[in-house]
Amino acid sequence: MKTNFEYLMKLHPCFAAGAKNYKGRVHLPVSPGCNIFCKFCKRSFNDTVNRPGVARGIISPSEAVETVRKAVALCPDITVAGVAGPGEPLATPYALETFRLIKKEFPDIIKCMSTNGLLLPDYAEDIIEAGIDSLTVTVNAINPDIQARICEGIVYGGKFVAGREAAEILIANQLSGIKKISGAGITVKVNTVLIPEINAGHVTDVSKTVAEHGASIFNIIPLIPQHGLSWCSAPDCGLISKARTEAEKYIKVFRHCQRCRADAAGIPGSRDISRMIYITPVIPE
Template identity: 40%
Template sequence: MSQQPFTISLDSLMTPIDFEAMKTAATSGGCSTSSCGSSAKPDDLDEATWDKIKDHPCYSEEAHHYFARMHVAVAPACNIQCNYCNRKYDCANESRPGVVSEKLTPDEARRKVITVANTVPQFSVLGIAGPGDACYDWKKSQATFAAIAREIPDVKLCISTNGLALPDRVDELANMNVDHVTITINMVDPEIGAKIYPWIYFNKKRYTGVEAATILHQRQMLGLEMLVARGILVKVNSVMIPGVNDEHLIEVNRWVKERGAFLHNVMPLISDPAHGTHFGLTGQRGPTAMELKALQDKLEGGAKLMRHCRQCRADAVGLLGDDRGQEFTLDQLPEAVVYDPSKRAAYREIVAEERGDHVRAKEKAIAAVKENAGDGHSILVAVATKGGGRINEHFGHAREFQVYEASTKGVAFVGHRRIDAYCMDGFGEDATLDATIAALEGVTHVLCAKVGDCPKDMLTAAGIEATDAYAYEYAETAISALYAATASDAGQTKAVA
């Protein structure tokens, strides 16, 4: 196994950082920060596109280990109704699009963004994702972006929209240097769309049924084409609704690829009756983790997939999977704020070193897995991590697992499984562990920094091997070693048979 990461590591990404110590650790050996930064660029991306996505946690799976996003809830008005959405429900511990604890004015958003930028050095992207539609509630979105661009000019600006009002805003978005836009597209067939959208409000008139879905579809395609023509990267979000649009999303993927979408993110329907949504109240179920993975696997070869989405709240702050929004409520913000760029600059300098090392380790691990893949077997491995791409979280403290697949194709991140933490105040909860085991459907191994004997035995009884033998390794490095061991076991089993 490789050595543990440098003393001031990315293991504590969201805690105060000793930047001088970090600099000393990063410059004590290895490649320079400039060469490491460029070494992470995939071969299939041009430099201009790489520069846009390299620090964007939603557009780059690799970047999401290191960089944080922030959503400001300045756009509450919406021009469509979705059967999976109810913006009136809020739970501070819930991660779901459209959910916010506080709505902000543009000036309140400015204070909040600067406070976060001074506190969270991983912050790289500011997004407006509602809680309504950012392109429909445009004046507030525009004013917020203008204020932040003046004070933090290097932050990336990102907007999410249902697409209905998007064509009217493309020119302004381009002029404001917004180079990332997410459009939620759940259908390209209005007959299916009518099952998802009860109504839309367009040109001062309410439309329903197939007519509403037809208008929405046409506007979404037009907006997508206009953005791509201006060089703006587009991520398409689609909600997978079993029995409604699950198989149809294959067609959606084809359409958005043909029109130049950069990423396609297929998300599971969240359908809890407590949320008060139409689908929740009528019993429409969401997909299982394995059903979602099966659909995503079918889409491979089409538009490039995003698999690391956390279906963030409209007021999310921090790394994906580690929302710190409740630390930055209005009552906790200072009245007067001045942006200090030093912490963010120091963090980026150190991360360049770690990312370069991670990329090289990942490439080596993938090559090793392909070399050991002669028998064609595959394994799903769940990793407990705080960030940095390393196995650095205690099993009992984990609130999600990142899931990787090792196969003849190498090692690939395929999704995440959200759970409740097993340990509360030092004690484990068997009921929580039962739910965790259910959430780990299809997973054969769990890798964590530490795991107790009791949960380890219960996982073993469920056919899941949990181990802390690879603590603080890069996930891909550990999975490569694990795959080699399982390949050897598989070969011995065949030989005995």
């Protein structure tokens, strides 16, 4: 069963706790919009900046299937087709549509999605039905007062909700969603952005709580100080290492995150084939 954690640890580049496994992934930038407002988020379209939230452009689900064809032909070590932005995959229907198409043509490729978790309880059945094998949920706090300092607000039920109220809804949905998805046998990874000035002392609580709700692996991502959190600092190696060691008391920890672009392709931190499969936008002079 592809959702089995032991299977993913061998074949998924982002689920190997301990040694790096040298498998690859192709990210499909099919998701344009988002439904929450993380203060550190700065989405943009370009060919040069290496970080999450960046892609050369948005592609359609059928273009995504064509992209997977090209990617696996060029790099047979690609075992995962993922959707990680540049926006939120569940805010628009394109990610699930893409996974349904991929499931038909590439039954053996691992289907991976990265979500903020706001709509997880609503879409759990669709995620299961689309055949998603591994799901990442970004949970930056389980305390609403801390979460409210990281995220301005959410769009939920057709209206904007701000501050602590938004944080309460987001956290409740993330945790119940993780429980539902992991209960269905899908392996769940949790990403937490480590923000020294805001959640550094709280990351261990997050790791413990998400493990209790069924997550299998935890990834601490150092903050890139930008946008509304440009006043914060990037955590140093000592702080990252300490946070990972603390979290490891409760859950397996993934340590090789490359903070990938939304259109990354190849082997994380090693082989990059994204320029060969995505058309570089022509910027008018």
